Amino acid sequence: MEDFKNELATIDTRSLVDKVEMTLINLLIRKELKPGDKIPKEIELVEALGVSRTVVRESLTRLKTIGLIESVKHRGAIIKSPDLLETFKKAMIPGVMDQTTLRDIFEMRLVLEIGMADLIFQRKTDEDVKELSEIVANEPESSEGILFEVDHEVKFHGKLYKMTGNQTMMNFQNLLLPVFSYVYDSKLIERPIKKRSYVSHRELVDLLKRGTAESFREGMRKHLENHFQRMFGE
Amino acid sequence: MEDFKNELATIDTRSLVDKVEMTLINLLIRKELKPGDKIPKEIELVEALGVSRTVVRESLTRLKTIGLIESVKHRGAIIKSPDLLETFKKAMIPGVMDQTTLRDIFEMRLVLEIGMADLIFQRKTDEDVKELSEIVANEPESSEGILFEVDHEVKFHGKLYKMTGNQTMMNFQNLLLPVFSYVYDSKLIERPIKKRSYVSHRELVDLLKRGTAESFREGMRKHLENHFQRMFGE
DNA sequence: GACAATTCTTATGTATGACATAATAAAAAG
DNA sequence: CTTTTTATTATGTCATACATAAGAATTGTC
Structure with missing residues (x-):
């Protein structure tokens, strides 16, 4: 019985939104995106990541909330220098x-x-x-x-x-x-x-x-x- | 023409989500809710506020993101003592x-x-x-x-x-x-x-x-x- | 009647499709 | 060539449906 422990990888319990959020943050870091740079539009993310718009939007909402991105209505979202205190x-x-x-x-x-x-x-x-x-x-x-x-x-x-x-x-x-x-x-x-x-x-x-x-x-x-x-x- | 300026209140440009978020935060403050207290479920908020579940959920996502509430899957959301640094x-x-x-x-x-x-x-x-x-x-x-x-x-x-x-x-x-x-x-x-x-x-x-x-x-x-x-x- | 096993019920998580709206681009009008 | 009008586009909002898992309710067994 005990033997299985080594075989079994711990299951990823994170929700889809969690994963997408991480993916996006890593994207910012890896591509060294600077404030003002545009990020892909929701539909593009939907297609690239293979999740629903609901999930993408919720992930984006989180990034907006912590101030990493800012969305201009009907224009798209851009990277922002987060005002940590705000x-x-x-x-x-x-x-x-x-x-x-x-x-x-x-x-x-x-x-x-x-x-x-x-x-x-x-x-x-x-x-x-x-x-x-x-x-x-x-x-x-x-x-x-x-x-x-x-x-x-x-x-x-x-x-x-x-x-x-x-x-x-x-x-x-x-x-x-x-x-x-x-x-x-x-x-x-x-x-x-x-x-x-x-x-x-x-x-x-x-x-x-x-x-x-x-x-x-x-x-x-x-x-x-x-x-x-x-x-x-x- | 100029006269109208006094008559016209500035239009509220905030999105629905903004308003719902504020409403919820004020609720926390007014009702002096403490960590561990439960907050109404999504559907109840939908009915009480007269907005769609989409909007309610996005507002809740924001509160979760800043650590004010925590949602237990399939159980509901509770007030949380926010870990500011996290x-x-x-x-x-x-x-x-x-x-x-x-x-x-x-x-x-x-x-x-x-x-x-x-x-x-x-x-x-x-x-x-x-x-x-x-x-x-x-x-x-x-x-x-x-x-x-x-x-x-x-x-x-x-x-x-x-x-x-x-x-x-x-x-x-x-x-x-x-x-x-x-x-x-x-x-x-x-x-x-x-x-x-x-x-x-x-x-x-x-x-x-x-x-x-x-x-x-x-x-x-x-x-x-x-x-x-x-x-x-x- | 007490406890275990099973089945609802419920609330959130996710997906899909639709429409409103406003900013921009493209096209038409002058 | 400038102005006006008309698409186009991307986000904001709504509605609906279903999956899933926690907890409650029910049933079954002794």
């Missing part, structure tokens, strides 16, 4: 994401903001710093409402992301904002102890003006101290 | 991604590795450090082949990602590996000047044993100096 913007529904992932994402934010000091220092302009100063100047005293504070928090840190000059990172932050507010609102991590953070926004701007990438990085680390404490318990 | 693994074909995005992603790697010092220090175990020591011990002298070096580079830094205990970040790194090798191979950034990095893997392990999160962070920053120089050009 793709899962739709999937970014905090309510349906499991808690571990939410925590992970929250952590990644902290990691990114600490690590981006060099990019900021390399690319900051006087105008950026001025704008950041104004944002800080408009911040209310910490005694005022927390909702307002969150708003300013987003403004300040958002500007920092912009200053990295890294569009992908900016998109990333934008994408993650709903997750952050969700995490704040939920009981996922305990409510902030709201002890004054060791380094304020104001001080960070100061480091930006007169400090170095290193000092700014450490300043940011201390600024985020509250968050770290909440993540690691204590 | 989603665009398929779209991660460096050849079709535009160069700016590739650069951005490469930068994000540097940012992450510098920023993750705290996570590593918080969660490292003796075993981790031991394993890392062994990886370093097996590294060839820098005189040997570059291909080998890339391999060890991946091993070492990959282990660091693991040590963060952040699954999402690990997946992220895994996902980005093809991008890195592509960026290396391409002329996207100039070939490394291969000046000895200021801090070696060996020294990093040492910082991990005897240093602090801060010193390790700065060590990593110096270790990645080569990459930064190439990104920023002199």
Whole structure:
């Protein structure tokens, strides 16, 4: 009985659509198709692959969904440079994401903001710093409402992301904002102890003006101290 | 003639599938559906929405593609906690991604590795450090082949990602590996000047044993100096 | 009456054919 | 030669039919 195991290849359980999808992706890779290139029309694929138009269309739908191709109505489909973030913007529904992932994402934010000091220092302009100063100047005293504070928090840190000059990172932050507010609102991590953070926004701007990438990085680390404490318990 | 402009609402050019997709996503959000919950079967959606099964199925295909739902054959579809990274693994074909995005992603790697010092220090175990020591011990002298070096580079830094205990970040790194090798191979950034990095893997392990999160962070920053120089050009 | 074997029933997967529509190309009109 | 009109074409949508496998219902056996 056992002998058969070696003779029998595992059966391919994938659906036709799965196979066609793989075939198409491999085609893109093998033929080194670049954005803008046209891909065969549905009928041609039907004939070449020997499956129904239904299957071909479903495969194409998948590729469209992940942003690899774009179809111009009545014209055909073309390769597209996928906007990675756009793709899962739709999937970014905090309510349906499991808690571990939410925590992970929250952590990644902290990691990114600490690590981006060099990019900021390399690319900051006087105008950026001025704008950041104004944002800080408009911040209310910490005694005022927390909702307002969150708003300013987003403004300040958002500007920092912009200053990295890294569009992908900016998109990333934008994408993650709903997750952050969700995490704040939920009981996922305990409510902030709201002890004054060791380094304020104001001080960070100061480091930006007169400090170095290193000092700014450490300043940011201390600024985020509250968050770290909440993540690691204590 | 001009007067009409105010009277006329802009026509909705979205396809039926677009609308159904939005409707379904809003349903998930409004009804606060959680992973595991069942969603109506195709026929029911057909009747409720007044569109053909073709349209419903194409909408569902999209949701499946971004990982929001999962369909069990002949049973129905259920809500799924989307694995965000899995989603665009398929779209991660460096050849079709535009160069700016590739650069951005490469930068994000540097940012992450510098920023993750705290996570590593918080969660490292003796075993981790031991394993890392062994990886370093097996590294060839820098005189040997570059291909080998890339391999060890991946091993070492990959282990660091693991040590963060952040699954999402690990997946992220895994996902980005093809991008890195592509960026290396391409002329996207100039070939490394291969000046000895200021801090070696060996020294990093040492910082991990005897240093602090801060010193390790700065060590990593110096270790990645080569990459930064190439990104920023002199 | 409990359990096993068999047969529906059901929901998705796949195939086929049809028609609408809009972008383009081709043909006709001036 | 330019403009207008008329095919042509490829995708979007609809309708219908059947295959298949999971689960439910039924039957059969002891």
